[in-house]
Amino acid sequence: MEVNKTTLPTSFRITGSRSNAFELRNVLVNVHVPELNKIQFGDDNKSEAPRSLPWYPDELGWQHSAPRSTIKKSPAFQNFHKWLVAETEVGNISRQEAVSMIPPLLLDVKPGHWVLDMCAAPGSKTVQIIEAVHANDLQDKTIPSGLVIANDADLKRSCMLVHQAKRLKSPCLIVTNHDAAQFPGVYVKQGLTEEKKPIQFDRILADVPCSGDGTLRKNFLIWKNWGIGSAIGLHYTQVKILLRGAQLAKESGRIVYSTCSMNPLENEAVVAEVLRRSRGNLQLVDVSDQLPQLIRAPGVTTWKVMSKENKWVDKLEDIDPKYQKKYAKSLWPPADVGQLNLERCMRIYPHFQDTGAFFIAVFQKTGPITDISSIDDSVSNKNACDTEDASVAETNENDIQTFYEETDMSNDPDATIVDDLSTNDAADNFCVVPIKRHNVDSSKHESHKCPKVEKLETKVEPDEEDDNQMGSQKRTCEEPFIKLETKVENDYNQMGSQKRACEEPIIKLEIKVEPDEDNSQMGSQKQMCEEPFIFLDPDGAVISQIREYYGLSHEFPTDQLLVRSVNERNKILYFVSEPVKRVLQAPDCSRLRVVNSGIKVFTRQEANEPIKCEFRFNAEGIIMIYPYVSKNRVVNFSLDDLKILLSEPTPLIDRFDEKIQKRLKELDMGCIIIYIDPCKERDAIILPVWRAAVSLNLLYRKEERRALELRVSNFYQ
Numbered sequence: 142m143e144v145n146k147t148t149l150p151t152s153f154r155i156t157g158s159r160s161n162a163f164e165l166r167n168v169l170v171n172v173h174v175p176e177l178n179k180i181q182f183g184d185d186n187k188s189e190a191p192r193s194l195p196w197y198p199d200e201l202g203w204q205h206s207a208p209r210s211t212i213k214k215s216p217a218f219q220n221f222h223k224w225l226v227a228e229t230e231v232g233n234i235s236r237q238e239a240v241s242m243i244p245p246l247l248l249d250v251k252p253g254h255w256v257l258d259m260c261a262a263p264g265s266k267t268v269q270i271i272e273a274v275h276a277n278d279l280q281d282k283t284i285p286s287g288l289v290i291a292n293d294a295d296l297k298r299s300c301m302l303v304h305q306a307k308r309l310k311s312p313c314l315i316v317t318n319h320d321a322a323q324f325p326g327v328y329v330k331q332g333l334t335e336e337k338k339p340i341q342f343d344r345i346l347a348d349v350p351c352s353g354d355g356t357l358r359k360n361f362l363i364w365k366n367w368g369i370g371s372a373i374g375l376h377y378t379q380v381k382i383l384l385r386g387a388q389l390a391k392e393s394g395r396i397v398y399s400t401c402s403m404n405p406l407e408n409e410a411v412v413a414e415v416l417r418r419s420r421g422n423l424q425l426v427d428v429s430d431q432l433p434q435l436i437r438a439p440g441v442t443t444w445k446v447m448s449k450e451n452k453w454v455d456k457l458e459d460i461d462p463k464y465q466k467k468y469a470k471s472l473w474p475p476a477d478v479g480q481l482n483l484e485r486c487m488r489i490y491p492h493f494q495d496t497g498a499f500f501i502a503v504f505q506k507t508g509p510i511t512d513i514s515s516i517d518d519s520v521s522n523k524n525a526c527d528t529e530d531a532s533v534a535e536t537n538e539n540d541i542q543t544f545y546e547e548t549d550m551s552n553d554p555d556a557t558i559v560d561d562l563s564t565n566d567a568a569d570n571f572c573v574v575p576i577k578r579h580n581v582d583s584s585k586h587e588s589h590k591c592p593k594v595e596k597l598e599t600k601v602e603p604d605e606e607d608d609n610q611m612g613s614q615k616r617t618c619e620e621p622f623i624k625l626e627t628k629v630e631n632d633y634n635q636m637g638s639q640k641r642a643c644e645e646p647i648i649k650l651e652i653k654v655e656p657d658e659d660n661s662q663m664g665s666q667k668q669m670c671e672e673p674f675i676f677l678d679p680d681g682a683v684i685s686q687i688r689e690y691y692g693l694s695h696e697f698p699t700d701q702l703l704v705r706s707v708n709e710r711n712k713i714l715y716f717v718s719e720p721v722k723r724v725l726q727a728p729d730c731s732r733l734r735v736v737n738s739g740i741k742v743f744t745r746q747e748a749n750e751p752i753k754c755e756f757r758f759n760a761e762g763i764i765m766i767y768p769y770v771s772k773n774r775v776v777n778f779s780l781d782d783l784k785i786l787l788s789e790p791t792p793l794i795d796r797f798d799e800k801i802q803k804r805l806k807e808l809d810m811g812c813i814i815i816y817i818d819p820c821k822e823r824d825a826i827i828l829p830v831w832r833a834a835v836s837l838n839l840l841y842r843k844e845e846r847r848a849l850e851l852r853v854s855n856f857y858q
């Protein structure tokens with residue numbers, strides 16, 4: 142308990158599948174850590190320099206405990222902090238609680254896997270999953286082939302997730318917004334055949350809402366609001382979510398269940414109940430040999446339930462009969478608890494290795510999980526934890542809620558929300574949900590545009606990539622019928638750059654409607670933004686123009702390019718992986734509330750002078766598409782040339798060395814790729830650049846530019 146009163150160290154991960162992960166780790170190890178080690182802090186003169194988490198693979202997980210005052214005082218720490226912030230902004234580093242890194246590692250995701258992250262927001266673990274799906278990108282230089290569906294019942298939080306995951310630029314991701322316990326089954330095409338089967342996943346993560354008592358070290362409200370009722374109520378939701386996950390897993394698929402709670406009612410009791418309901422078709426996996434340096438305790442096999450009167454109760458029958466129906470029988474250990482291998486679950490306590498607390502159970506599916514509704518429920522308290530009859534379930538859910546509301550407020554999300562959701566760390570804490578049924582009906586498609594998240598608002602400078610100075614229309618909802626006056630307030634919310642879901646400009650735009658356009662859809666502008674994903678004809682005019690101009694190889698699957706507006710002058714072409722395409726094209730895909738998918742690969746460019754190709758590369762997709770582009774539009778730069786490119790927004794071509802000038806002058810105005818091979822141990826830098834009449838313009842957002850500048854300055858150290 143004493144450890145829970147101390148400050149939690151800050152932890153972060155260097156993203157593992159990115160080309161520069163090892164390079165960044167080397168900068169940390171060789172540049173920052175030695176500098177920080179020179180500084181002595183505190184009374185005991187102990188260094189608080191970052192140290193790697195011994196159990197995290199490849200030395201890519203880190204932790205440091207320097208207090209804010211230290212960071213402020215020390216220039217070395219400030220440098221380190223600046224580096225951390227810049228690399229975090231562009232997605233090369235993720236701030237994440239150390240224990241929260243464990244479930245995705247045990248999920249054992251492989252490239253090409255289909256993965257469902259059931260309760261995914263704000264997305265720390267989704268990011269790890271995406272990294273694992275992309276682990277072979279570097280070796281193969283192939284188009285990633287996996288599928289990651291990241292789902293959350295809370296739309297606002299789904300949008301935070303979009304923002305978070307977007308930095309990884311993955312064409313494999315679909316973000317959805319459903320109650321995980323009712324995640325819809327959609328029929329998808331099997332391989333190359335036309336046969337369609339209900340979607341099933343190789344891997345499922347159920348990082349469920351919980352009471353959050355494992356986050357006591359950073360979430361002070363838990364101290365105040367914790368009560369016995371929250372776990373009892375959440376147990377029900379957790380069983381439903383995990384059962385649905387088990388159903389959606391492929392046979393032989395793996396499911397990881399996790400909570401940031403230490404309470405057996407939310408952990409072993411849920412695991413035991415789901416094992417019972419799966420009738421031998423789920424097994425707990427022994428993961429004791431994995432992450433060997435991680436100190437952990439086994440799952441417990443005995444526990445009690447505390448009654449409303451604050452008395453420990455050994456079995457349901459000992460509860461006052463008039464309240465018995467308020468408790469699920471599955472809250473108590475089942476009679477066969479000894480046979481369930483609950484000791485294979487993993488408990489991490491704060492004092493083990495200076496972290497928060499966490500619970501993890503890893504399952505393997507060995508056979509079909511019978512339709513839950515047909516399971517005989519005679520063993521458990523049918524009333525309290527049944528999915529057979531929705532109305533019964535709902536009544537009981539509400540009963541349990543009301544019952545505990547009388548004495549404590551721990552189920553009130555407002556009482557437990559941390560007050561700052563702007564960092565992952567803080568958002569990680571937001572685990573407690575109201576026990577009330579989510580009003581999410583997958584058959585009804587009310588608007589699922591991301592609402593504005595006031596706290597995430599940020600200013601985007603006018604020289605942002607898509608607001609570039611080249612006279613193009615502002616990045617709006619891609620809707621064709623609105624022309625923005627050039628003077629716009631560039632005040633966007635920070636939810637990522639994909640307008641449809643999350644990038645609603647905070648509207649202070651003067652809009653001018655072109656009178657001669659078809660305005661029939663104007664009334665439903667919102668609707669427009671929710672247009673389905675429209676795949677382009679690979680032999681159509683748009684793709685032919687791009688293919689010809691950039692010498693795009695036929696190996697590049699242009700049939701995975703899509704637009705998100707019915708307008709012919711589509712502004713942005715997105716790319717999705719083949720499995721994502723299969724899902725988006727499923728006949729019943731409309732059952733899925735898709736919040737976001739696809740990475741931007743091409744953007745329509747308008748220029749003052751005639752240009753041969755209307756589309757330029759987009760920074761989001763450049764690394765993926767580079768191997769497929771003819772070298773005719775690629776210019777090799779040295780690090781010195783790169784420094785000139787970064788020295789100002791639009792450096793004149795004449796400033797570069799003569800060879801480069803000559804090469805640039807051979808190329809007509811339009812988009813080019815700059816390729817920099819800094820040295821053997823480092824990965825190439827590949828940049829989209831606009832070659833204007835007399836100058837160059839790096840097509841990067843300012844955060845990306847800042848991180849690149851820092852990286853270049855590190856090359857010179």
Ligand SMILES: C[S@@+](CC[C@H](N)C(=O)[O-])C[C@H]1O[C@@H](n2cnc3c(N)ncnc32)[C@H](O)[C@@H]1O
Pocket residue numbers: 241259260261262263264265266267292293294295298319320321322348349350351378382569571572574579
């Ligand atoms: C513990 S947090 C998830 C943290 C996340 N996995 C991560 O690593 O960033 C639990 C999440 O579950 C969501 N949630 C609550 N009830 C849900 C439900 N019935 N279905 C799906 N998501 C739910 C909450 O909105 C919250 O974002």
